[in-house]
Amino acid sequence: MKIYLAPLEGITGFIYRRALFECFGGFDKYFIPFIRPNQKGHFSSREKKDISPENNAGMYAVPQILTNSAEDFLRTAAKLKTYGYGEVNLNLGCPSRTVVTKGRGAGFLAKPEELERFLDEIFEKCPLEISVKTRLGMEDPGQFEKILAIYNRFPMKELIIHPRVQKDFYKNTPNLDVFEQALQESSSPVCYNGDIFTTADYEKFAARFPEVECIMTGRGTLADPALARKLKGGKGADKAELKKFHDRIYAGYCEEMSGDRTILYKMKELWFYLAPIFPDSRKYAKKIRKCEKCRVYEEVVEELFRNESPAC
Numbered sequence: 001m002k003i004y005l006a007p008l009e010g011i012t013g014f015i016y017r018r019a020l021f022e023c024f025g026g027f028d029k030y031f032i033p034f035i036r037p038n039q040k041g042h043f044s045s046r047e048k049k050d051i052s053p054e055n056n057a058g059m060y061a062v063p064q065i066l067t068n069s070a071e072d073f074l075r076t077a078a079k080l081k082t083y084g085y086g087e088v089n090l091n092l093g094c095p096s097r098t099v100v101t102k103g104r105g106a107g108f109l110a111k112p113e114e115l116e117r118f119l120d121e122i123f124e125k126c127p128l129e130i131s132v133k134t135r136l137g138m139e140d141p142g143q144f145e146k147i148l149a150i151y152n153r154f155p156m157k158e159l160i161i162h163p164r165v166q167k168d169f170y171k172n173t174p175n176l177d178v179f180e181q182a183l184q185e186s187s188s189p190v191c192y193n194g195d196i197f198t199t200a201d202y203e204k205f206a207a208r209f210p211e212v213e214c215i216m217t218g219r220g221t222l223a224d225p226a227l228a229r230k231l232k233g234g235k236g237a238d239k240a241e242l243k244k245f246h247d248r249i250y251a252g253y254c255e256e257m258s259g260d261r262t263i264l265y266k267m268k269e270l271w272f273y274l275a276p277i278f279p280d281s282r283k284y285a286k287k288i289r290k291c292e293k294c295r296v297y298e299e300v301v302e303e304l305f306r307n308e309s310p311a312c
Helices: 014-023 045-051 070-082 105-110 112-125 141-151 176-185 199-208 219-223 227-231 239-256 260-277 282-290 294-307
Strands: 002-005 029-035 061-065 087-092 129-134 159-161 190-193 214-217
Touching: 002 227, 014 029, 014 239, 029 045, 045 061, 061 070, 070 087, 070 112, 087 105, 105 112, 112 141, 129 141, 141 176, 159 176, 176 190, 199 227, 214 219, 214 227, 219 227, 219 260, 239 260, 239 294, 260 282, 260 294, 282 294
Parallel strands: 002 029, 002 214, 029 061, 061 087, 087 129, 129 159, 159 190, 190 214
Antiparallel strands: none
């Protein structure tokens, strides 16, 4: 079983990925949150740090591109090749309204003719292998039959399927019936993405789809950073590991960012997902949400780790 880390914008940047890799491991690929090509053709400072070989040393990292312009995709892929990358991922799954309204991410799926022309050009000219991360469509999962027929024309490295439509965002449940049909009909290797939060979730999925050899997890890993290791038969996270993991992320944000408010915004985002791993964390999570100074935050976190143990 191969396990991939999903790219989550604003969360799984290089600081988080580095800490996850060093403290827990378990992933076969680490997908870098999407690069959004700009008119000048330059990487932003955030993107440069995210794709820096130094910040991804030792891991198989795959940059993701979010665009509906073949020219922008190809220009970005060519630059990524100079950084040493051999694979790039196309984002056709982002459900954000600000992305979709511009015809990008899942929004591109509503324009199959344009999408096919786009894919024609990038697969003909791209210097890197291309994988695709997709949803089933915008509103109707029945749209995916036509979309998959388009995908099948191209030599994809992998097709990563999140079997929800855009309007679902992360609600409802993944449409496993459509995923099953896609698994049977796809001409490309298929990776599953969606609602794998625990080993029980994976075992239930694997019982229905024993032929699937690759899964991707994002929110499940945010809630349990040892998830990939556990899915491969390893142990859960202990308190010392979680403390080390937290401290590396916190130190990274303190080094990269300025101002308590900015740093604490990132840490509060982390704890939104991570806090439930401690059964009695509610009062600490509330205190963390109220923190306005890093000094106070540090005291709350020390108290949490001193008094509580993870249930994993």
